[in-house]
Amino acid sequence: MKVPKIVTDDNTIAAISTPPGIGGIAVIRISGKGSLKIAECIFKGKSSPLSVETHRVLYGRIIEPQTEEEIDEVLLTVMHAPKTYTGEDTVEISCHGGMVPAQRILEVCLKTGARTAERGEFTKRAFLNGRLDLTQAEAVLDIVAAKTKEGLHSALYQLDGFLSKKIKRLKDSLVSLQAEIELSLDFSDEDITFPKAKELAKKIRYTLNIIGKLIKEGKRASIIREGLSATIIGKPNVGKSSLFNALLLEERAIVTPIPGTTRDVIEGWINVNGFPLKLYDTCGFQDSENIVEAIGIEKTKEAVENTSFVLFVVDGSIPLETEDKRIFNSIKENPLIIVINKIDLPKRVQISDITNGVSFPSCKVSAKELTGIEKLNKEILKLIGASDIKIDRAVPTRTRHIVLLSKVEESLLNALNGIEEKRTPELIAFDVKEAAGSLGEIIGEVTPKEVLDKIFEEFCIGK
């Protein structure tokens, strides 16, 4: 097994270089001393990025280095300094279009030691390394300046409202934690009751809990922007695969069979008015009537649980059957759209037979004739409440936030571990400070003054 080499050099940067949204391909660019090493860690192909000559294109797969899980099929270009855009060692990875493969590749780059590039940073480096001339440099200034203006409220500005409030609270709790530990270090000669290790651990656990939730929420929030997913469900022969293909056909997206236990499910990416949507087709269920009977429902449930919503497909040309009802009942608690397929044939279905008067969004299509697909897209947008959300360019930043929050989590776990092993408090303080530092990268630095102020505010100091 390839063990990920953590590149400690803080100066290797990575970002998705293609605009957000759906394109045929997406490009992830890595620049800096560690870029080749990172490529080596996450790439599996016939040749290795470290051993090839400069300006070569390699074919292979990007894997999650720890689990060896495959992320995408890619073309990887190796370019050695100085003849690159930035003037540094650079690796460009072209993967399939759609934000999710690109996001996941970026994530493994960050995990193996790169950090997210700030806006304009590739260009800035190009300039600093003498790859751009003075007039071009002016343009760079504008880019960075633009960031400064909006950056007045720093990255906070880029955060969602609900996230920003929580992160602020989180910062406060970290400052308090730090203050409590520092109190016992800098003011041990004062007449104060110092927090016990147990209480400290409890507080760290409480903060960890919030961070864990935040990471989860952050991930969910990023899914909304970076890609929702839907499962196509229905009994055999209602035209699920045709619908799947019809949706994909329009966008010419890529279909990848998922290996392993989920081999019965096929996924693909489509673009719904600029929103990436991952589509799962449970067509594998059609293999045998018996499987549907025995494990079909189980599998359906599982697929449904992992996606944002369900496209429930019925055959419009025949009346509903018990099987339709059974499937419907198992999924009706989820957000769903009833897709009445085969409207090219005479209509004989009666939806109210299963809905019992409750209203569900529905849409009539003919997958075969490709009619009604646009209307279905609209229904999808309405369902996910995204008909008026614009895709925001700060996508990588969001990944950055989640990565940073994970760092906070890691440092706090270290601190907790330290308390359990009875390490001395200045070492616990180190970990907590590190956690605060990672958080500081999101919403602005936590200064020692802030920590001391907290102490003076809450404790009677000074003999």
Added chain:
Amino acid sequence: MSISTEFFDCIVVGAGHAGCEAVLAAARMGVHTLLITIKLDKIGHMSCNPSVGGLAKSHLVFEVDALGGEIGFNTDKTGTQFRMLNTSKGAAVWSLRAQVDRIAYREEIRKTIEKESNFIVKEEIVEKVLVEKKKVFGIATAEGMEYRAKAVILATGTFLNGLIHIGLDHFPAGRIDEPPATGLSKILSKLGFVLGRLKTGTSARVSGKSIDFSELKAQFGDEHPEHFSIKTENFNPEQSPCYLTSTNEKTHKIILKNLDRSPLFRGIIKGKGPKYCPSIEDKVVRFRERKSHPVFLEPDGRKTDIFYLNGLSTSLPEDVQQELLRTIKGLENVKIVRPGYGIEYDFVYPSQLFPTLETKNIDGLYLAGQINGTSGYEEAAAQGIMTGINAVLKIRGEQPFVLLRNEAYIGVLIDDLITKEITEPYRMFTSLAEFRLLLRQDNADTRLLKYGYRFGLVEKKQLERIEKRDNEVKNRIETLKKTIVAPEDINEILKKKNSSEISEARPLFQILKRPEIAIDNIEKITGNIETEVAKRVEIYAKYDGYIQKQEQEVRRMKELENTSLPLEIDYTKLRGLSKEATEKLNEIKPLTLGQASRISGVRPSDISLLMIHLKRLKGSGLHI
């Protein structure tokens, strides 16, 4: 007009803890130095509590000592009690604190200074700093004398426009029985310096005969006391106890009843006092729920009967002070020898200084100590020795001496002063040092002795001794890493120490990393190691992993630290900087990108911009 003129290389104004170190460093480095003080017999006077060191401050003392300063050595000679604080925590925050004989301290430091051949002392009041074309060339005194020099160090403490408050009475003074320096403030303003005003305070001194010690808890020094200085040998001080008592509700009632006679609460005192050292009236008002505050009775010295009441700093009127003191256990019949008082004084905003503590405005003029907004003898001493060294280097035309934040608390102190806003008297805390785990008492000599030696302030034999010790530490660590112990050889020891037993052989160093295992515990395997070496080996084991992480942080910082910013940059002309960053950068004029990045309000994107502008400046020769 001056009566007469004399010539020197360097002049130090003020003979407190900053002035003493400055004059000693300068004279010992071989330049002809003049020390001017308002009162000759107050050289090295401790005007507040009679103690040196304590949390984070002791780190400064160790560092000044390693550079060849005197505060540590002088404290070792005159200390009456030595205690290591924070010993239940890790080595980075251990701090030595000493009670000191106030009079003996003064006598000793004066003796040390007078032994120096390159120097002269005068008792006069400085009224003027002589400047021509933004360059200092001497001083003039109230007595009409004029002294010329290439460098002038001002270490005037609270004497700048000092105003003492006792109750609603107030009068100009430097310390309680000494005149203030009023002319100097005006001169500094005129020279273009921006001055602010701070407040500090001190508590009453009482007669020991009037204290009833029978009921009070005594606090003794350590059984095996440690000392500050590498110069100290055969350390075996005679130690005397301090005593502990506390205020009570009766005391607080008296304070609350008399708040209308407190200059602090009447708003008469305008200067900002230290949050970490509030007056008793402040504590009682802010923390009303507390029924009691501790009071430490600290002896002023061996040959005096006077006690200092630590914890009772106040500016209430004397009659109130007496009334409230008499409610405290042990002080029922106490007699005040001298009341506590609050003092307001001018300081120069230290953002007007270079990291050498030379002023940006006037060439050759250095400021050290309380004049820069700091509090504490240790903080003053640290600045004193740095100005002394730098003034001489400047006179000789050599490279300045600046310590970085990862090298010393002194580096943190000075960088904070010149970079951050001073809103209250600045004192050192370990939490202000981001590389705290690297900056310890035990390695102050390892970190700084080489500099002291380079400047001729430390003897070669000291350096050799420390280098030998450090080599031994290194070798021992290597050996421990290579020594693989089998479970049967170590498990018995582990069991005894309540540490989990091992099932397979592993390096002894790994075992020593465990918090519950001390190096003595494994002596059977390591053999006898000299205490000074063993202590350090153990610290490296406990901090293993953390030290490496900190060193990584240091490397990251260095990149910015090594990029210098030209002083003449007009930040208002740089496109794209945030408004706040522009204002702060223009005000502080940082010398490096590192310093710029530590200014509050300057963001990473501003630093990016500065990098681009710098590159452009270099590449094109254009002015920005």
